[in-house]
Amino acid sequence: SAVISQKPSRDICQRGTSLTIQCQVDSQVTMMFWYRQQPGQSLTLIATANQGSEATYESGFVIDKFPISRPNLTFSTLTVSNMSPEDSSIYLCSVGHYYNEQFFGPGTRLTVL
Amino acid sequence: QKEVEQNSGPLSVPEGAIASLNCTYSDRGSQSFFWYRQYSGKSPELIMFIYSNGDKEDGRFTAQLNKASQYVSLLIRDSQPSDSATYLCASARGNQFYFGTGTSLTVIP
Numbered sequence: 001s002a003v004i005s006q007k008p009s010r011d012i013c014q015r016g017t018s019l020t021i022q023c024q025v026d027s028q029v030t031m032m033f034w035y036r037q038q039p040g041q042s043l044t045l046i047a048t049a050n051q052g053s054e055a056t057y058e059s060g061f062v063i064d065k066f067p068i069s070r071p072n073l074t075f076s077t078l079t080v081s082n083m084s085p086e087d088s089s090i091y092l093c094s095v096g097h098y099y100n101e102q103f104f105g106p107g108t109r110l111t112v113l
Numbered sequence: 114q115k116e117v118e119q120n121s122g123p124l125s126v127p128e129g130a131i132a133s134l135n136c137t138y139s140d141r142g143s144q145s146f147f148w149y150r151q152y153s154g155k156s157p158e159l160i161m162f163i164y165s166n167g168d169k170e171d172g173r174f175t176a177q178l179n180k181a182s183q184y185v186s187l188l189i190r191d192s193q194p195s196d197s198a199t200y201l202c203a204s205a206r207g208n209q210f211y212f213g214t215g216t217s218l219t220v221i222p
Contacts, residue, residue, distance in 0.1 A: 001159070031208060033210070041214075042201070042212060042213070042214040042215050043157070043201070043212045045210075045212075048208065092156055092157075096210070100145065100205070101145075101147050101159050101162050102147075102159075102203075102210060103159060104156040104157050104158070105156060106155075106156055107155075107156045
């Protein structure tokens with residue numbers, strides 16, 4: 001399994017601002033994923049981040065709101081832009097290889113006031 | 114129809130009993146299946162994966178896959194209070210990965 005770290009672990013932000021979440025893996029991985037999980041709810045995939053190409057966004061998520069970078073095979077960032085209280089959630093990155101298991105980072109707990 | 118469906122529970126079992134968690138999937142082309150455990154406030158943790166029809170055992174955990182019925186299950190033997198968590202079922206096909214909504218399990222001492 002991979003060791004995955006996320007920064008920050010939590011943050012409290014003001015409405016209208018942006019937050020960039022970093023995800024670092026200790027080994028090269030093919031695929032990185034960004035999820036959102038609201039309290040008591042299941043995981044919602046935001047996008048798949050592939051190195052060297054544009055991220056693939058799921059229905060309901062757009063690049064202007066959630067820009068993603070994937071500069072190499074061990075690192076990715078997710079930015080939550082122009083935040084509103086509805087963006088308050090836990091944001092999780094995960095890593096995996098083609099049709100194999102995913103491993104999750106510890107998550108970033110975001111509160112927007 | 115969701116790709117992966119689970120009974121949300123909650124499921125309660127007494128300590129020492131067998132907990133049975135079930136999952137169905139809609140894509141017959143799914144290649145691999147996973148069970149994750151998620152404690153409250155923590156991220157999901159992989160506990161089992163299975164690719165082939167039949168049973169796969171790992172300690173107190175047994176994953177069962179029936180591709181004809183599109184059914185995956187997880188059995189937890191000798192359930193412990195520390196097994197109380199939400200269990201997520203997932204399927205994968207190529208680079209598509211689908212999670213169920215999870216089943217909440219409570220093991221009563």
